[in-house]
Amino acid sequence: MLLGLLAALPARADDLLFQEARIALPPPGAGQAAGYLEVVSRAARPCRLTGAASDVAERVEFHRHLHHNGMMAMRPVAAVALPAGGRLSFAPGGLHLMLIGLRRPLAAGESVQIRLETDVCGSHLLSATVVDLRETSP
Numbered sequence: 107m108l109l110g111l112l113a114a115l116p117a118r119a120d121d122l123l124f125q126e127a128r129i130a131l132p133p134p135g136a137g138q139a140a141g142y143l144e145v146v147s148r149a150a151r152p153c154r155l156t157g158a159a160s161d162v163a164e165r166v167e168f169h170r171h172l173h174h175n176g177m178m179a180m181r182p183v184a185a186v187a188l189p190a191g192g193r194l195s196f197a198p199g200g201l202h203l204m205l206i207g208l209r210r211p212l213a214a215g216e217s218v219q220i221r222l223e224t225d226v227c228g229s230h231l232l233s234a235t236v237v238d239l240r241e242t243s244p
Protein backbone atom coordinates (compact mmCIF):
# COMPACT_ATOMS: atom_id res chain seq x y z
CA MET A 107 0.00 0.00 0.00
CA LEU A 108 2.67 2.49 1.03
CA LEU A 109 4.95 1.39 -1.78
CA GLY A 110 2.19 1.91 -4.31
CA LEU A 111 1.67 5.43 -3.05
CA LEU A 112 5.36 6.28 -3.29
CA ALA A 113 5.60 4.90 -6.80
CA ALA A 114 2.73 7.14 -7.87
CA LEU A 115 4.65 10.31 -6.97
CA PRO A 116 6.18 11.90 -10.06
CA ALA A 117 9.96 11.68 -10.30
CA ARG A 118 11.69 15.06 -10.19
CA ALA A 119 14.34 15.81 -12.75
CA ASP A 120 16.82 16.77 -10.05
CA ASP A 121 16.27 13.64 -7.96
CA LEU A 122 19.61 12.28 -9.11
CA LEU A 123 22.92 14.00 -9.78
CA PHE A 124 25.63 12.55 -11.97
CA GLN A 125 29.26 13.45 -11.44
CA GLU A 126 32.53 12.58 -13.14
CA ALA A 127 30.84 10.53 -15.86
CA ARG A 128 33.57 9.12 -18.06
CA ILE A 129 34.25 6.27 -20.43
CA ALA A 130 37.62 4.60 -20.55
CA LEU A 131 38.98 4.90 -24.09
CA PRO A 132 39.15 1.30 -25.28
CA PRO A 133 42.09 -0.08 -27.24
CA PRO A 134 41.72 0.30 -31.03
CA GLY A 135 39.34 -2.29 -32.43
CA ALA A 136 37.83 -3.17 -29.07
CA GLY A 137 34.16 -4.00 -29.11
CA GLN A 138 33.40 -2.72 -25.64
CA ALA A 139 34.25 0.04 -23.21
CA ALA A 140 33.81 0.58 -19.47
CA GLY A 141 32.06 3.61 -18.04
CA TYR A 142 32.39 5.19 -14.60
CA LEU A 143 30.45 7.83 -12.70
CA GLU A 144 29.14 8.91 -9.34
CA VAL A 145 25.39 8.86 -8.82
CA VAL A 146 24.14 11.04 -5.98
CA SER A 147 20.55 10.72 -4.81
CA ARG A 148 18.64 13.71 -3.57
CA ALA A 149 15.44 11.73 -3.68
CA ALA A 150 13.34 11.18 -0.58
CA ARG A 151 12.90 7.52 -1.42
CA PRO A 152 15.14 4.67 -2.48
CA CYS A 153 15.18 3.67 -6.11
CA ARG A 154 16.81 1.17 -8.37
CA LEU A 155 18.84 1.77 -11.51
CA THR A 156 17.19 -0.63 -13.90
CA GLY A 157 18.88 -0.05 -17.23
CA ALA A 158 21.17 2.04 -19.40
CA ALA A 159 21.51 2.72 -23.10
CA SER A 160 23.68 4.70 -25.51
CA ASP A 161 23.61 5.35 -29.23
CA VAL A 162 27.26 4.30 -29.52
CA ALA A 163 26.69 0.75 -28.26
CA GLU A 164 24.28 -2.07 -28.94
CA ARG A 165 23.65 -2.36 -25.22
CA VAL A 166 24.86 -1.03 -21.89
CA GLU A 167 25.03 -3.33 -18.87
CA PHE A 168 25.76 -2.85 -15.19
CA HIS A 169 28.74 -5.00 -14.24
CA ARG A 170 30.45 -5.97 -11.04
CA HIS A 171 34.00 -7.20 -10.72
CA LEU A 172 34.21 -10.41 -8.73
CA HIS A 173 37.21 -12.25 -7.41
CA HIS A 174 36.56 -15.93 -7.62
CA ASN A 175 39.16 -18.63 -6.94
CA GLY A 176 41.91 -16.11 -7.55
CA MET A 177 40.45 -15.12 -10.92
CA MET A 178 38.84 -11.79 -11.67
CA ALA A 179 35.59 -11.84 -13.57
CA MET A 180 32.89 -9.38 -14.53
CA ARG A 181 29.28 -10.28 -13.96
CA PRO A 182 26.26 -8.40 -15.25
CA VAL A 183 23.77 -7.26 -12.64
CA ALA A 184 20.17 -6.56 -13.62
CA ALA A 185 19.57 -3.63 -11.29
CA VAL A 186 21.43 -1.57 -8.69
CA ALA A 187 19.84 -0.25 -5.50
CA LEU A 188 20.31 3.41 -4.61
CA PRO A 189 19.27 4.39 -1.06
CA ALA A 190 17.39 7.65 -0.51
CA GLY A 191 20.02 10.39 -0.19
CA GLY A 192 22.73 7.87 -0.92
CA ARG A 193 25.52 7.59 -3.42
CA LEU A 194 26.68 4.97 -5.87
CA SER A 195 30.18 4.81 -7.31
CA PHE A 196 30.74 3.20 -10.65
CA ALA A 197 34.52 2.92 -10.49
CA PRO A 198 37.42 0.86 -11.84
CA GLY A 199 37.64 -2.50 -10.12
CA GLY A 200 34.06 -2.38 -8.88
CA LEU A 201 30.62 -1.66 -10.14
CA HIS A 202 30.82 -0.17 -13.64
CA LEU A 203 28.92 0.41 -16.85
CA MET A 204 29.84 -1.75 -19.81
CA LEU A 205 29.13 -0.49 -23.29
CA ILE A 206 28.90 -3.62 -25.40
CA GLY A 207 28.94 -3.84 -29.17
CA LEU A 208 30.46 -0.44 -29.96
CA ARG A 209 28.99 0.87 -33.18
CA ARG A 210 31.94 3.16 -33.94
CA PRO A 211 35.38 3.95 -32.58
CA LEU A 212 35.43 6.34 -29.63
CA ALA A 213 37.82 9.29 -29.49
CA ALA A 214 39.45 10.73 -26.37
CA GLY A 215 37.78 13.98 -25.36
CA GLU A 216 34.44 13.37 -27.03
CA SER A 217 31.16 13.35 -25.14
CA VAL A 218 28.90 10.31 -25.24
CA GLN A 219 25.27 10.46 -24.20
CA ILE A 220 24.10 7.73 -21.84
CA ARG A 221 20.54 7.24 -20.70
CA LEU A 222 19.98 5.79 -17.24
CA GLU A 223 16.61 4.33 -16.34
CA THR A 224 15.33 3.92 -12.79
CA ASP A 225 12.20 2.47 -11.31
CA VAL A 226 10.85 5.52 -9.45
CA CYS A 227 13.57 8.19 -9.87
CA GLY A 228 12.97 8.92 -13.52
CA SER A 229 14.93 8.51 -16.73
CA HIS A 230 18.09 10.58 -17.04
CA LEU A 231 20.27 11.56 -19.96
CA LEU A 232 23.85 12.27 -19.00
CA SER A 233 27.00 13.12 -20.84
CA ALA A 234 30.17 11.08 -20.33
CA THR A 235 33.60 12.16 -21.51
CA VAL A 236 35.84 9.61 -23.19
CA VAL A 237 39.13 9.60 -21.28
CA ASP A 238 42.36 7.78 -22.00
CA LEU A 239 42.91 6.34 -18.52
CA ARG A 240 46.21 4.77 -19.54
CA GLU A 241 47.69 8.25 -19.82
CA THR A 242 46.94 9.02 -16.20
CA SER A 243 47.97 5.65 -14.77
CA PRO A 244 51.32 5.58 -12.97
Ligand SMILES: [Cu+2]
Binds near residue numbers: 140169170203204
Ligand atom coordinates in the same frame (compact mmCIF):
# COMPACT_ATOMS: atom_id res chain seq x y z
CU1 LIG B 1 32.45 -5.04 -17.37
